[in-house]
Amino acid sequence: MNTQTHPNDLGEFLRARRSELEPTQVGLPADAGRARRVAGLRREEVALLAGISVDYYTRLEQGRLSPSKSALAAVARSLRLQEDDLDYLYRLARLGRTTVDRQRRQTVGVQTQRLLDSLQGIPAIVIGRYMDVLAWNPLAAALYVDFAEMPIEQRNLIRLSFLDPRFRRLYVDWENNGRNCVAFLRMDTARFPDDPRLASLIGELSLRDEDFRRWWATHLVASPTCGSKTFLHPQVGKLSLDWQMLSCTESLDQAIIVMTAAADSEASRALEKLTAVRPATDQ
Structure with a gap:
């Protein structure tokens, strides 16, 4: 199974986005009761809104041309793309491509490790490309799993979210977490289109999990940097934590995820209980 970025991912993404829009959402008249053969906007409607020819837009969706920045911007406006979608679109069009050394193993710098070790009472994880868990x-x-017990190649938050039953049980709203994981991973396919590590991860998840396979086909993209998660922990029960993703200056491909709770809250007391049962790290 070939899971590397498909040559026409750009066209598939555009079709997915226009299928979600109704004419009335973009200022076009309704079809007056006439049924549409396909959901969403037609190609000619997108072309009209973007001010380009139908032939040009058709060839763009079919992967038969490399668009200019101005044409791509016009199409993006027509499809009402949000910031993450826009970033993903430009990367697919190779107008902002990032390269990566495929053979280089991701390592955590001394300063980042020192920061991680200094965080007391706050769960923190260093993630790399594709949400590989590099340090914790x-x-x-104690909150998630003892990452030291599993092989290095399995230490990946997205992989664990779909394939490890402990992770599925841990999230109160696992479906929302799973969708966000898929959208986050989809962003990386535009950043690293030919990376075999990414292709292998997508292939494994597509083969082994029906939810991943279905959500991957929707071409949803997102790169959130903060939010809230509610856990149902087997030892301390329900706790809601706020999370933030902090950039690592030592490596642009790495980030630190920290989870905090409001002072004197049930969640903060639950974290205090977890400190008593936390496993030792062995990274």
């Missing part, structure tokens, strides 16, 4: 503190292992 004891409280993060």
Whole structure:
């Protein structure tokens, strides 16, 4: 199964986005009761809104031309793309491509590790490309799983979210978490279109999980940097934590995910209980 970025991912993404829009959402008249053969906008409607020819837009969707920035911007406006979608679109069009050394193993720098070790009472994880777990503190292992017990190649938050039953049980709203994981991973396919590590991860998840396979086909994209998650932990029960993704200056491909709770809240007391059962890290 070939899971590397398909040559016409750009066209598939455009079709997915226009299928979600109704004419009335973009200022076009309704069809007056006439049934549409396909959901969403037609190609000619997108072309009209973008001010380009139908032939040009058709060839763009079919992967038969490389668009200019101005034409792509016009199409993006027509499809009402949000910031993450727009970033993904430009990367697919190779107008902002990022390369990566495929053979280089991701490592955590000394300063980042020192910061991680200094965080007390706060679960924290260092993630790399594709949400590989590179390092963690004891409280993060107590909250999630003891990452030291699993092989390095399996230490990936997205992989664990779909394939490890402990992770599915941990999230109160697992479906929302799973969708966000898929959207986050989809962003990386535009950043690293030929990376075999990414292709292998997508292939494994597509083969082994029906939810991943279905959501991957929707071409949803997102790169959130903060939010909230509610966990149902087997030892301390329900706890809601706020999370933030902090950039690592030592490596642009790495980030630190930290989870915090409001002072004197049930969640903060639950974290205090977890410190008593936290496993030792062995990275």
